[in-house]
Amino acid sequence: MLFSQAVxxxxxxxRDRLIVEQERLLDVYRCLLGVDLExxxxxxxxxxxxxxxxxxxxxxxxxxxxxxxxxxxxxxPPPGKSLANxxxxxxTAPEFAYQVEFQLWDTLVRIEPGGTAEVAYRIGxxxxxxxxxxxxxxxxDDTILIPSDVGGFLDDVLAxxxxxxxxxxAGEGGGTVSIEFIIExxxxxxxxxxxxxxx
Numbered sequence: 001m002l003f004s005q006a007v008x009x010x011x012x013x014x015r016d017r018l019i020v021e022q023e024r025l026l027d028v029y030r031c032l033l034g035v036d037l038e039x040x041x042x043x044x045x046x047x048x049x050x051x052x053x054x055x056x057x058x059x060x061x062x063x064x065x066x067x068x069x070x071x072x073x074x075x076x077p078p079p080g081k082s083l084a085n086x087x088x089x090x091x092t093a094p095e096f097a098y099q100v101e102f103q104l105w106d107t108l109v110r111i112e113p114g115g116t117a118e119v120a121y122r123i124g125x126x127x128x129x130x131x132x133x134x135x136x137x138x139x140x141d142d143t144i145l146i147p148s149d150v151g152g153f154l155d156d157v158l159a160x161x162x163x164x165x166x167x168x169x170a171g172e173g174g175g176t177v178s179i180e181f182i183i184e185x186x187x188x189x190x191x192x193x194x195x196x197x198x199x
Contacts, residue, residue: 124160
């Protein structure tokens with residue numbers, strides 16, 4: 001049984017989020033297949049390619065699944081100095097949840113694991129400034145930033161995925177570092193993740 005006899009507020013919130021995600025996934029498939037289009041709330045946007053060009057899928061035998069969009073620094077740093085990825089993955093225990101991290105391999109931004117950074121992001125009509133968390137990176141010259149409100153961030157991404165996502169934050173040596181991500185096709189990638197993570 002999914003819920004206890006007395007439904008708690010957390011259980012009700014989880015149920016509501018699960019229903020919304022399932023409905024969103026169903027709408028994506030309705031649009032992709034051209035079936036029951038009258039049931040899609042807000043109608044279908046322009047058909048996106050079956051494999052979005054801007055998102056790369058990766059998975060491994062350890063059960064990790066993720067989609068990656070690559071970022072571009074503005075203005076461009078010297079060659080080989082900086083690389084940025086937006087990675088969306090999922091976890092299934094104790095319940096399905098999306099995970100978002102920005103991987104910054106460079107010498108322009110460096111935040112110690114456990115620290116925070118003030119990050120401004122703009123996407124379409126949404127513009128927010130938040131404190132994001134830094135987790136342990138994969139090497140000495142990289143930083144992983146995690147949005148403080150993953151659900152709110154993904155809502156903005158889904159609402160404005162045809163627009164570029166722009167991040168701005170303080171650089172290690174002073175000044176502002178800006179990174180732009182082309183995220184078109186994000187709704188497709190986010191809809192596919194539950195399928196991959198179920199295996």
